[in-house]
Structures are given as C-alpha cells and as structure tokens.
Amino acid sequence: MVLEMRKMKDSGIEWIREIPEGWEVAKLKNIVSIVRGGSPRPIEAYMSDNDNDVNWIRISDTEKGSKYITHTSRKLIASGISKSRFIKRGSLILTNSMSFGEPYILDIDGCIHDGWVAFSDFKKIDKEFLYYFLTSPLAKIQFEQQVDGGVVKNLNIDKIGDTVILLPSLIDQNKIIVHLDSLTSETNSLLSKTITSIEEYKKLKQAVITQAVTKGVRGEREMKDSGVEWIKELPSDWGIIPSKYLFKNSDTKKINGDEQLTASQQHGIITQKYYTELTGSKVVLANKGLDDWKHVEPFDFIISLRSFQGGLEMSETTGCITWHYIVLKPCRQIYSYYYKWLFKSEIYIRALQRTCNFIRDGQDLRYSNFVQVPLFEPPLEEQKGIADYLNGKCAEIDKLIAKKEQLVKELEGYKKSLIYEFVTGKREV
Incomplete structure (x- = not known):
C-alpha cells in the first residue's frame, strides 16, 4: 500500500513557505481577544500572605518547562482586584516583559499584573493549540522581531496581535493537541527529573563547601565554641x-x-x-x-x-x-x-x-x-589545603552538573522541534 503524500500549498508568506491544504494563515488579533494585566500602586500596600485573599500571579510563580501555573507565593487583598485584572482558572496567559513570550495555562484563579497578557474569545482556534503554537520557534522568532526596549524588553498588545499563526481545522487541532500532550508529557517527565537532579548536585556542592570552610578537611578534630552567631563551632586551632x-x-x-x-x-x-x-x-x-x-x-x-x-x-x-x-x-x-x-x-x-x-x-x-x-x-597551610580540596571536589560536581544541563538543552530542543513540526504542518498526526 502506497501512502499518499500530504498536499501542500503556498502560504503566501515568504518565511513560512508551504502549509498543508486546508490550513489558514491568520493574525492573532483576528482570532482572539488580548488584554493586558494591571498592577495596583503602590504594589506592597495591596500585598498579603493570607491564603483567603486572591492569588497574585507573578512570573516567579512559574516553573521551568511547566505548562500550568498551580500556585502563587503572594496574595492580593480585595481592594486591589479592581486595579488589576482577575483571570479565571483555565485561562491562557503570556509574559510580555522581561522573559517575554512564555505562555502558561492557569490551574488557579487569580489577578495578573502588567507583565502579562491574557487571551479570550477564541475563534477558529483551540486554546490548547494556541498554547503549543506560542511555545514554538515560529512564534518566538516573531516575538524577537517585534520586541521593544533595551535592557528591559517588552511586547505590547498590538505587536502580540500582529503575530502570524497557522490554523488547521478544529478537528485537526484537537488531534495535534492530543498527540503533543502525550509526546511532551514524556519529555517533561525527563526534564523534571533532570532539573531535580541538577538542584540536588548544587545542594551537594554547597554542603561540601560549607563543611570544608567551617570544619576543615582533616576529619575528626577538637572543636570549640566560635562565639559568633552564624556558626556554632570551629576547629580549636582556628x-x-x-x-x-x-x-x-x-x-x-x-x-x-x-x-x-x-x-x-x-x-x-x-x-x-x-x-x-x-x-x-x-x-x-x-x-x-x-x-x-x-x-x-x-x-x-x-x-x-x-x-x-x-x-x-x-x-x-x-x-x-x-x-x-x-x-x-x-x-x-x-x-x-x-x-x-x-x-x-x-x-x-x-x-x-x-x-x-x-x-x-x-x-x-x-x-x-x-x-x-x-x-x-585557619592556619595558613590549612587554608591552602581546604582550597585545593574544594577546587578538585567542586570541579567534579560541576562536571556532573554540566552533563545534566546539556541533557536539559537537548530535551528542550527535542520538545521545541516536535511542537514546531506539528503546529506548522511539517508532520501529520
């Protein structure tokens, strides 16, 4: 049995080239509504640590590689809600400042500040498909070209709205979503384990440093009270x-x-x-x-x-x-x-x-x-011994960290290429 080649057509856009027949090209502003978050001022006057107050969603509440925002470290008091923008659980949001162009889906209700935009009123596009498109290199390249600013870069609503997106039918979008959910779930699991391993190595490195600079590297020895608040005991000859x-x-x-x-x-x-x-x-x-x-x-x-x-x-x-x-x-x-x-x-x-x-x-x-x-x-000779020990030991740990970090890069690259191929029609489900 000979499989038919997928029929393609010219997209009409030079840098996109061919797309599958039946797919459309649209600007984001024509298929969704885009609104910006808001920040009450002065911000600290509206902050709270009370769990009963409203979630205040910050970029620092995101986790690397995660699709969802599940918690916040700060809360917003009731009087701040009208000065911000309240967003329901399940909403799709996008960073528009600093680490701009990163999409997330909310797993909580909450308010977003002016470093976020939110999407609603989806026409011809599934929210989950848009999420995947926004994570793809095709979206990232456009954001990089559109961004304003020098040290602090940001995207305004108009520029986000001008982003060109490819639209398969809603049926095909759903197939792509299901397929990418499965594929990226496996990759995300590996990413999470690798990132956790990196953090454990970093903690090990700090433990090795702390032990060596405060206790030395000569094994068991007589200790004395340090007399200072931040370290209880020191070797008796220090x-x-x-x-x-x-x-x-x-x-x-x-x-x-x-x-x-x-x-x-x-x-x-x-x-x-x-x-x-x-x-x-x-x-x-x-x-x-x-x-x-x-x-x-x-x-x-x-x-x-x-x-x-x-x-x-x-x-x-x-x-x-x-x-x-x-x-x-x-x-x-x-x-x-x-x-x-x-x-x-x-x-x-x-x-x-x-x-x-x-x-x-x-x-x-x-x-x-x-x-x-x-x-x-410490005695001068021991200072040298401790430094030599840490130079060697920490270099070993750094090599292990570097290998894990390289694996993270490879996994992230693989994930991006998968998403790109499916949301641009280069691969068929």
Whole structure:
C-alpha cells in the first residue's frame, strides 16, 4: 500500500513557505481577544500572605518547562482586584516583559499584573493549540522581531496581535493537541527529573563547601565554641577575627592601562571584552567618568550589586571597576582561594544578608555591612589545603552538573522541534 503524500500549498508568506491544504494563515488579533494585566500602586500596600485573599500571579510563580501555573507565593487583598485584572482558572496567559513570550495555562484563579497578557474569545482556534503554537520557534522568532526596549524588553498588545499563526481545522487541532500532550508529557517527565537532579548536585556542592570552610578537611578534630552567631563551632586551632583586620576597603583609583572589568556571578571578575565573548551580551565600554573607577589587582575581592544574592567575587586579573563596587584588599597574609570559597558559601551569604534590611536583590552592600561579619582564620597551610580540596571536589560536581544541563538543552530542543513540526504542518498526526 502506497501512502499518499500530504498536499501542500503556498502560504503566501515568504518565511513560512508551504502549509498543508486546508490550513489558514491568520493574525492573532483576528482570532482572539488580548488584554493586558494591571498592577495596583503602590504594589506592597495591596500585598498579603493570607491564603483567603486572591492569588497574585507573578512570573516567579512559574516553573521551568511547566505548562500550568498551580500556585502563587503572594496574595492580593480585595481592594486591589479592581486595579488589576482577575483571570479565571483555565485561562491562557503570556509574559510580555522581561522573559517575554512564555505562555502558561492557569490551574488557579487569580489577578495578573502588567507583565502579562491574557487571551479570550477564541475563534477558529483551540486554546490548547494556541498554547503549543506560542511555545514554538515560529512564534518566538516573531516575538524577537517585534520586541521593544533595551535592557528591559517588552511586547505590547498590538505587536502580540500582529503575530502570524497557522490554523488547521478544529478537528485537526484537537488531534495535534492530543498527540503533543502525550509526546511532551514524556519529555517533561525527563526534564523534571533532570532539573531535580541538577538542584540536588548544587545542594551537594554547597554542603561540601560549607563543611570544608567551617570544619576543615582533616576529619575528626577538637572543636570549640566560635562565639559568633552564624556558626556554632570551629576547629580549636582556628581563629575568629574581625573582617576589617583581614581586608581593607581600597579606594585606589584606576591607573593608565587598566582594562575595564565586570563582576559576574557565573564568571567572576573578568574584562568586559572577555565577558562579551563568553556571553554574547553587549557591554558598552565607558569612556567618561573613569577617573572615579577603582584599581583592581589579582586576589582582591569585589562586593558588587549581586553580592547580596551570590557572595563576593575574587579577581584573578588586573584592571579597573566601577566606583559603585567595593574593592577589598587583603591586609595580612592569607591564602585567597580559601576566602574565595568561604565568600561563596551559603552560610556566609546568609550572615551578610542579616547585616541589613534589604527587601530585594540588587541593593547596595557596603563595607560597613562586610565588617559586621567576623571571619574564620585557619592556619595558613590549612587554608591552602581546604582550597585545593574544594577546587578538585567542586570541579567534579560541576562536571556532573554540566552533563545534566546539556541533557536539559537537548530535551528542550527535542520538545521545541516536535511542537514546531506539528503546529506548522511539517508532520501529520
């Protein structure tokens, strides 16, 4: 038996080319209604932690790879509902700011802020089919071309409405939905297990770091009361020292020939040019106001805007960094790589956070915060031993994490290609 080839036709759109006969091409605004969310101001005045209040749906309530939003971490009081937009369970919504163009279906009732749009009044299209289309590369490419803004990118309703979509019959849409639900369910299960495994490895890494920087790596030994709030016991031959006696606040101005540096949680202190090569992000080199920039040398530590979230960064290069950052220079003999690990430990970061009343990441940490947290001072030789151990052990864990992260990329790529092939008619159910 010879199977008939599916008949195709020209879509009339150059970048889409052929589509199956019987399929239509439409703009999103012609087949659905699109409305934007709203945010009461000032937002904190309307927030609540009372479970009886209305769900306040934020982008942070989404889970990577998930189709549904099932819970919220914050609630909205009743007087805020009229200043926002209330959406029923089962509604399809889309991010239109920051991580724009990500669709979700609500498994709860709630209010959405102005970083979301919601769809209703579906004509010729099933909501679930639209969800899959919006996750496809065909939609993502259009969003990327339409997006406004520089650092903070966003999509407005008009641009979302101009998105071109392919429409099979409702019967065919339903077949595609059932097929993709089955296929993506298997992929999502693998993704979920892999992501959970990555998180477990990251927790293991932090546990290894904390154990080593607070207890050493010499096995059982005599311990003593530390006398500080954030760690109960230390090895008996370790010192506790005010941090100002280990690191001074350096205001040395940049010198001729200094390359501009940037602070990155992932890559540490590196030149801005190298950061651009690694990440593809465009960093504009400053050409004014450089007189106030600070000189940085290898083994200096930097307090940056992200230090509140992810600890301090150690420089391994010479250059200059913006005056907004604090440059810490060792003022007595230490093995800097030990302190590199200590400053990245969760136990130290939590201690640093307790020195201020920050309510969000990105606010300034100052030298006055840093000096409120006393530091450990193991014998110099042991500092080196701990650092060497962590360099090796954490490299092993990082390799395992990298393999899992590569698997996540491959699974996500496979899922996207599946969705693309079915919602564009390249594959037939």
